[in-house]
Amino acid sequence: MDYSQFLMMPQELGLLLVFLLVFLFDTFLPKKAQSSLSIFTCVVFALFTIANVFMAGNGTSFSGMYEQTSATYAMKLILNAGMLIVLIQATKWANSEFVAVRRGEFYELLLATLLGMYIMISARHFLLFVIGLETASLPLAALVAFDKKHYESHEAAAKYMFTAVFSSAIFMLGLSFVYALAGSLYFNDIAVNIMGGQSALLIVALVFVISGVGFKLSLVPFHLWTADVYQGAPTAVTSYLSVISKGAAAFAFLVILAQVFGSAYSAAWEWMLYAVIVLTITVGNLFAIRQRDLKRFLAFSSISQAGYIMLGVIAGSEVGLASLMFYVLVYVFSNLAAFGVIAAIENKTGKVNMDDYNGLFKTNPWLAFSMMLAMFSLAGIPPFAGFFSKFFIFVGACHTGSVAIYVLVLIALINTIISLYYYLLVVKAMFIKQDECVIPTFKVACSEKVALIITTLGIILIGLASCIYTYLAEAASNSSAMFMFIH
Amino acid sequence: MELSLLMYLIPSLVMFGCGVYGFITRKNMIAILISLELMLNSVDINFAVFNSYLFPGQMEGMFFSLFAIAIAAAETALALAIVINVYRKVKNVDIKEITKMKF
Amino acid sequence: MFLFLGLMTTKLSKKVAGTLGTIGLGACLVIGYTAALTYFASGSLEPIKVLDTVWIDFSQIAEGFSINLGIYLDPISAMMLIVVTTISFLVHLYSNGYMDDAHLIKYGHEAEGGVKHGFQRYFAFLSLFTFSMLGLVLATNIFQMYIFWELVGVSSYLLIGFYYTDPAAIHASKKAFITTRFADLGFLIGILILSYYTQTFDFDTLINGSSSAISTMQGTSFLGCSVLCWAMTCIFIGGAGKSAMFPLHIWLPDAMEGPTPVSALIHAATMVVAGVYLVARLFPLYLIAEGSLIVITVVGAFTAFYAAAIACAQTDIKRILAFSTISQIAFMITSLGVARPEYHEGVGYMASMFHLFTHAMFKACLFLVAGAVIYRVHSNESGKMGGLHKYMPIASIACLVGCLAISGIFPFAGFFSKDEILVAAYANNTLWGLWMSMVAGMTAFYMFRLYYLVFWWDKPDYEAHGHHAPKEAPMVMTLPLIILSVATCVIGFLPFSDYITYNHEPLHAGHDWTVIISSTVIALIGIGLATVLYFKKNDKPAKMANAARGLWTAANKRFYMDELYMFITHNIIFQTICRPIAWFDRAIIDGTMNMFANITNAASYAIRKFQSGSIQSYVWIYLVGALAIAVVSMLCLI
Amino acid sequence: MIWSNILIYFVIVPLLVLGGLAFSKSMKAIRTVVVTGATALMVLAAYLVIEFLQIRAAGVTDEMVLTGSWVWYAPFNIHLALGVDGISVVMIVLSAFIVFAGVFASWKIDPLPKQYFLWFFLLSTGVFGFFISIDLFTMFMFYEVALIPMYLLIGVWGSGNKNYSAMKLTLMLMGGSAFLMLGLIGIYFHSSANVNELTMNIVEIAQNNAIPHSWQMWLFPAVFVGFGVLGAMFPFHTWSPDGHASAPTAVSMLHAGVLMKLGGYGCFRIAIYLMPFAAHELGWIFLILTGVSVVYGAFSACVQSDLKYINAYSSVSHCGLVLFAILMYNTTAMTGAIMQMLSHGLMTALFFALIGMIYGRTHTRDIRKMGGLMQIMPYLGVCYVIAGMASLGLPGLSGFVSEMTIFIGSFQNSDTFHRVFTIVACSSIVVTAVYILRVVGKLLYGKVQDPHHLELTDAVWHERFATIVLIAAVAAIGCFPNFFESIIKDTFTPGGIYDGILATIGQPLPWM
């Protein structure tokens, strides 16, 4: 027994420390001091994020159960960045009258789920992975139900919970089959044991495993919970769900595909994944067209974005990995900008309908501007970051060079037109519709403003500053061992 | 007569099927949760019997079952809390109550 | 001499007031005369390239292949130089009187205060035209000719449509431009074919230097004819359009909607003969492509007759003159068509140019007379005129001179030139000779019909309509008439055959007395007939018209050619091509694009049921979806 | 150093204008900023021409001059690679002109002038960036930068059915760019025979000439259609009538004048020169389409009653001619194509400017409701006639020069197929005359249809200024074409990257 191995996972320990600090603050400090909990959390988390820079390290611990590579490290950094923005954004909401009593729990749960995601990303053993996955999803149900005023919040939580448990049951069933085939739950062992094997059981196992992770990533046909939950959950939680949770799941997905099932790779799977990607992008887009509720709208948009993220997964290469991480990073900023605006307006007026945004530019030009940038970035319009991430993810996908993947990319590209259509609908509502705006001019809270500035700057700069992608590409190529079974 | 692995898998699979059936058909949310328990339970059986039949030398499957039980407990607790929460809001645990958001 | 183009260019950009324009043109006149006379006096008839600058370079296609701009002097261009500058100068002069304020206001096309502007505009256009026409005649290469060809077309358009508030004028200008544009398409294609084989546009090279390319063209056959033949015919189509040959003549009569001096300048003397000039310019090539010469002859001969026949039945004096112009140009064209080196050393070529020259003088004269009359009577209709010889004696005499000239009565200019044409026609084929003689007789008839109807016939009651009694036009208008009349009397004696020949060698042919006498007799018969019918008011013409009602109406309606064109353009092209295309564009192409959007929307609506809100259906889809994927993958594997 | 390259300033100046606009408060300040910016661009463009001529005069025969390359995204070998040849130089000059005139044409834009000019200059950033780049990625990026502001410019400041038009335009153009992006990615992955030396630099790609023929056959249509949509190629042109009809004046100018040229330029620079094999094999299909475009657009224009629709269809026809000439694959026709881009850009801009000014006064664009405007606003009338004359190919104005160069060049292809299509394209000059004269006749001549129009005024100084600039440019090209043509033609010096495509001249078509 060598407990020093825990020191190999400094990021998790750090996060646990943050969690504990917040927990203690919440539990033991007097009522009066409670109101500063938000700031405290933000600051501590920001410090932790900065400290993360010094926590880079490579290597496995717990005999291969846990692995830290430069890619996982980078991914955790991205999640941290997103988390920080979410925390800042949520400050206003967390301090609002109805939520303030449960402020501490809110932060604790958020941090706990983030820890789950860390575990998920770094886990190289399915048991640990399942625990990470559940840690990342179960407390979220509680967060979804946070808005006790609104019935939708409860409905969303129930839906989330039931489907999540169902999904995890299916996932674990798949795992049991994997176990039957490989006799171990260590990723490396499985990969070695199933190498080159092609059996019906393996396919069923793979599909079930994919469905479990795909559920988190909301791939079609495992996506149906997404819209309802996003719509019902408090906006802060929705934004968290849509970016952080999704980003971690995407990375985990890539890890599982490459490191576990990469050794038994076959054309049959390829088609399966292609079908899922095409469906995800298309269905997400088709549903998004009709939505008027902005949160629901962004839910469907995020489904189709998940499809694009998957393009980086199927690339199965360092380029794909780098593109995926970059895509997630950009997506974090873009989507959080959008949610930031929505949250700001919702906190003030309670309006989330697209029709309420008509003429927003006249009353709140800066909010409209941020929203527009977010929409453009999500649609992949240069010079905003979304363009770069989309381009790179396509390049990453095409890296494999088969004709089929070009067709897939073409379908994805055609879908970008549909997505552009509905993103432009929002822009249209804000800028072009000349109606009298129902949202009055108001002053955005300081915390929200900070978050919006960060995200807007991110949208503009992440693409233009090539160093970020270069860094991720380097991290990816340092982690090329991930793909040893594919190449 | 030898009790082969299949003999144990059949009840497990049936249990799983029942769980699925129950999930889809039951109207009471708690009944749905009960169905979910069936599914989770069947997975545990799978792990255990795979372990003992196929890989008797180690305990991976058994441990997975062990942890799965713990996780299932947590899930159930949380799910029940949510159900009760819904009940408090609408005085009902009918699954129809949570179909407001759609399309 | 080198300043020529530059001078013209400055004229183009100025909004010249009338006098300034006239003075400028006077300067041109002087320069033009100096140039031409110097050239003729030099004794050598070899062409001179005064200026030749590269405008667009195509040296990547072939060495020396370029579009140049320059000045090219040879006998015919020098002659044209004289014609253009003379007529243009006189018309400028005349316009100073014609386009006075009262006239402009009568046409009411300017809002108050805009009158002066219209006057300037008129002179600007006129100068633009003169510039373009000079550029055309002095072109060093076929492409330069095309360039200025287009420019004269545009100036013609602008001038015809000068009264732009008048729908008829607008319509006429459009018609003129589009018809000639259509013809120019032929010209362009001809140029393209020609230039592809010869890799040059230059006249000199085309005619002398590229015999091998030309023989290649002759050797290459396309749809039964040699490529050269096609090319030359296409080029002739261009010329036919400008020169209003049948069936592209329809624009010219309508073009009379423009101010009368413009008609005199453009639509009688200069621009319309550009087609003749073009054929003459490329005559050596036409000689090689004999097929196209036959086309030219047939078209020319038919048009001559056709236009003459229509002219007999028109009542609008300008229309009569217009058809007469068509007919006379057809004479020139025919003359070129029948010219062959073996017959009298190609006298037809000389005759054509000669006729061009004389026709310019007397037709301009006739138009200016018509202008003077219209200026005073305020109408184009011959029915509203009559007996004007008392009121406008000078105009009357000028008109008589013009009519005699066009009829071919000695010693007026037309006699000499028409005579040569007939000689050429007889020399080629007696049939052509007889045909052309007949047309010459008709010419005499309708011209005198016009003369009598305007100046004799009956005297309507001018005061009755509240107008003043007509009187002689002002001096600026009569002076050109006198000059032109005098010119008409004397220019016939110019020794054309010494200078203007297709091979730059003086001609040695004498006069053919049989032709001279016969043509004079025919002309006299025509005049006599006209005198009998129209000298005094009587009902014989009406009776005759009634006797051949169908023919009369057909001729009066110009044999329904305009209706045919209207039918083709409006009903066929607009209704069956443009509208369907426009509809197709909106409904099918655009519809398809919209359909994509609609399909997307419909699909979006159709699949919304999957999102039913019930988690039980969610998990059903979840599980069945997963199983389906698994099954399909398994099937793939097996 | 990147700042020592003059080309980069074509992007920086508009960006500075954006910055300046952000801090401008009053209308006066806005105008000062935009006029300064537009003038600076003009000056830069003039300087560029001089510089370019000097370089060429010094005997430099490189395909691209003033090149510079700075690594941007190393993992994909993406550079910020700049460079111009004669074609880009004239396109830059064109853009500078249109932007300059556009600023004056939108002098009194209302509402939100600041935002309007922000988007306007963002668009021009894209345009200039596209023309100065020789890196596929940056080209594509700038291309899209130029596209998207259109949506808001039309949507907010447009007229008529603007929502629909703006959406349609944006979606169709982005649809095109979807194909384009695929094509570019395909090109990138086959840009070099060596997998480790993949490049985005078009000069290098052309030199490597490593794209397998089988791939070219797929990538060429993708790229060509992608750019063809923007070049209003039949049957992907339908955004153009609606879009132009709804766009505000200066946006129509910029869009028809410059943006549509991006399409032609892209087809030319990327589709054809990077994939000569497929260009030759498949060119005839597109030749048919563009040939159809030419006559089709012209015929459609004949029966329209909205001024902008007429002009939009006319643009379809003229831009069709651009692509048509490019597909002729010979130096003269291609030179003509570039000239046609230049000429069409200027004269369409002029047209749209005038239509905008007329619309601004009469508040209708229906020619049936107008008439006799020549009496009321002679200045605009005369300008309109000049624009019309340029459009129908009057010698001395730009249209003639370019069309003739195209026709002469096209006719050098000696097979019947090309000949027939050349003649078909030639015939468009007649149809063009028909619709131009029709609209001139109805709009400017004749009786005044609406008595209210009698009270309208003629152009004011900024409008006059905008039109004079454009007319001067149109006339300059028309009178001194050889100056421009020689700049363009330098590009096709033998031995350069264009040999691949030029070698296909005269080879029989695939099915012959």
Added chain:
Amino acid sequence: MDSVGNIIMYVVIALAIIVFSVLTVTTSKILRSATYLLFVLLATAGIYFQVGYEFLGAVQIAVYAGGILVLFVFAILLTHRPDAKSQPLTSEKRWLGLSAAIAGVLVCGYALIKQCDVVSATLGSSDVTIEKIGQALLSTDKFGYLLPFEAVSVLLLACIIGGIVIARKR
């Protein structure tokens, strides 16, 4: 060759699982459903005992039967309303449920049967003592589960907090 007792045991357990599973999801009374679930859970523990995982079986009984089921019963009693009529099951819904369940079982069963080594395997001799379990649970070596053990504690803590948040009135 298994002993007869074992086989009888097996038959009883298997039958109990199948019958009570079906009853659990078909009975219309929710409390009965919970009761049948208890039997299923106990039978499952029986399987664990049969394959030699006594500890697992004990945990199963303690946690599932003893803990979770009590929760269920509490919840049922909390939410039970005697007056609530349960609507009859629609045939559409039943068909949906049956199709999904049967399809799932068939696909999994087919995949398992195809895998011959899985089907034909016999029970190996495993010696799972509490000591070994304890060692493994706190080991950091291969097949040591210290990290999951710690991680699951975080999960449980988070779930507790979550449960509190949800259950609190405000």
